[in-house]
Amino acid sequence: MHGGRPGIALFGGTFDPFHNGHLRMAIEVREGLPLPRVHLVPSAQPPHKPRQPVATARHRYAMAEAAVAGVEGLSVLDLELRREGPSYSLLTVREILAANPGVGVLFLVGADAFQEIPAWHRWEELLAACDFLLLPRPGTPPESAFPAGVRIEKEGDGCYSLPGRTYRLPGGRRLLCPDLPVLDISSRSIREKVRRGRSIRGLVPPEVERHIAAHALYRAEEGG
């Protein structure tokens, strides 16, 4: 989609568990840009996280799916769950591009995660394979997440119909930094609350809260 409208939007994550920060961001971007659809892509084996997920891939997928059932324009893809080995984003993007010739991919990523991108598998190829949209995280304004040594040039103000800024990545792909609300919710904070017996009402969709309770997830101490 060099130059064109965004194509297929992917929002990858561990989703351990999927929470209202993820949900609101997907909705804000879909309605604001606007996009016909945002696909959530739960990672089976996140290669760049310091530790492996707490809940199984099947539980994490089920929670994301239950959370977006009935939410217009949001759906969950299981392609990383069907693949063997580490869930490299480059493989996912390439799989989507191969299945949809002529269509570009827009990859939604939190600013904290983008900051770590030079540690990702074949990251330079990934930056050249699709467009990116940075989601603000507390303490990490989008522009502060630009990895050092990567030439990122400002292209203009605005991100399609959202206020913000657009940049060019090396290789010519776009990097969108829309002005979106910063939501201070993380999966880690939810896991910790569950472990301590605290309520997570309002932080996760009701379906996720029910799934966590029904399967007694996140009650044990975390390793790492």
Ligand code: ATP
């Ligand atoms: P953890 O606390 O376990 O590290 P997380 O809450 O960051 O997890 P992930 O599943 O790792 O959740 O997130 C998937 C993607 O969504 C990442 O790119 C992350 O930066 C982004 N993200 C997570 N929570 C938010 C939020 N509240 N606002 C914006 N982006 C978010």
